[in-house]
Amino acid sequence: MFTSNFGSAAKLFLVLAGSFQLLPTTNQSPINLPAVANATSPYYTAGVVEFSSSNSLEDNLVGFLELISSADAESTDIIVFPESTLNNIDTATYVPDPDLQLNTSACLLGNTSIYSDFLVQLSCSARQARKYLVINLTERENCSTTALDPRPCASNGLNIYNTNVVFDREGRVISRYRKWNLYGEPKNTTATVELSIFETDFGVRFGQFTCFDILFYEPTQTLVDLGIRDLVYPTMWFSQLPFLTAVQVQQSWSYINDVNFLAAGANRPAVGSTGTGIYAGREGALVSVMNTGSGVRQLYVAQVPKLGQTQNGLQVTREHKSTTPALQQAPRLSQADIFLKRDYMEEYNTMEVNHNSSVIMLWYSLCYKKFCCSFTLWPYHVNSAPLAADEEHYVYRVGVFEGRRYETGAETTNALRTCAVFACTGPNITDCGTLFAANVTQKRHIGFTRIMIEADFPTVNQSLLMPNSLRDDLLPLDVNEFEWDESQNEDGTRHVRYVSNTNTTNLLTFAIYGNYYDDLGWNEEETTTTAVPTTEPGAGDGVGTLVKPFMLMWILAGLLSVVLK
Incomplete structure (x- = not known):
């Protein structure tokens, strides 16, 4: 349930009323809007979000929905949101299992399902906007002890995961990844590492992992070893000098693996969290930012060349669109601009x-x-x-x-x-x-x-x-x-x-x-x-x-x- 003030609730209603109608039945007709990219396009258009979250799920959801429906997002095929900026353990939601419920759209099930209202609304937003969405959230799952996972369950009978959820253009959950390398998080891991890969209608296969995973072989390098050339990466990175600030790591990893990399970072510079970018492997950053200050909720957009299809005279654009004016960076940053670990x-x-x-x-x-x-x-x-x-x-x-x-x-x-x-x-x-x-x-x-x-x-x-x-x-x-x-x-x-x-x-x-x-x-x-x-x-x-x-x-x-x- 939402607990924030009436002003936020009214704002949420206006956003929803202006973008889609939530239907509880399953007979909703598909929405026929043209896809921006297709399987033969030499590129796709990606958006990554840097997002400053609040303690209110309602307020965060408003921000997500506004960005998805914004004019700057109109050309995008896929939008990636950052880690841990939507909900928390208290508002953890069940998530459809894409292996068992491939054709399930939470939007079509409406509020009659076991899925939280905010998951339903994001499903409807993906369906209305006709976009692939990558949303990181806190997931709950009923725990059971099995031969594959004999670990004992918690007293409340639940597993809690740091989870990436991928919606397709119909609002269906087509992929799910539960973070393997946790960073001081009171959450569960799966019995074995998940290798999460999903297909798109514009001819690109994506792999996914989250934040701290980037420093480890599983699942990060295994996905590259499997031939995945495009990856999505929600993160709430805590930057550290001199080797591990956010964009520094993102560009380096994309470059040496020669992969397209869509990195969406949480924004809280006071604790060292910022850093967002879209990278094209050895071609470098198409857009990248390290925002200081606070309160940034911003979408960055770039055309991403499909690897192996860049020989047709395609120019890699290094410009980006944003939903708010770009922040001016200090020419010489000090400790007052951002907290950095050492x-x-x-x-x-x-x-x-x-x-x-x-x-x-x-x-x-x-x-x-x-x-x-x-x-x-x-x-x-x-x-x-x-x-x-x-x-x-x-x-x-x-x-x-x-x-x-x-x-x-x-x-x-x-x-x-x-x-x-x-x-x-x-x-x-x-x-x-x-x-x-x-x-x-x-x-x-x-x-x-x-x-x-x-x-x-x-x-x-x-x-x-x-x-x-x-x-x-x-x-x-x-x-x-x-x-x-x-x-x-x-x-x-x-x-x-x-x-x-x-x-x-x-x-x-x-x-x-x-x-x-x-x-x-x-x-x-x-x-x-x-x-x-x-x-x-x-x-x-x-x-x-x-x-x-x-x-x-x-x-x-x-x-x-x-x-x-």
């Missing part, structure tokens, strides 16, 4: 980057146990003017890590091998992975014309190596601003080369982020780590003890050219 940077082996203004090129070799990374940086000072007494700027460290990633509140975790350049607000490792305080005057002081990271990674069946970058507006480098190369070494390891080919003055992170899902191939023995800085002659602070042969040849060639002049 990774355990103290676990990394790191070295501070030389910030001497006379340095032209730097090279570092840094190891964690026997896992080593090579860093080549071309730094420069943005301007030569000295900083004022109240001005601060980011400094940088290179770092290497191999081991388990620990996350407070997570029931499961993942293992990493990471090579990284990251920004710090001061000279100590405790200053890394943070933004400046709101009362600090920030100045862009250090830039890089180029960064190159290279490393050899063990090859195991369940691993994913990703390009990982972040600017100080909390968006990653565009895909045309970096180069990513992988090759096989004779010993079976994978050599990765990650290069930024753009001038950056606002960099927070540039890293190879290796996710090792199965924990295999670790270097358990302790070894002495090495850190060898090398600067070009004339740097004014000495030359490192180890110089790469190619670098030595470059130096000698330069000296020879001077002698011959």
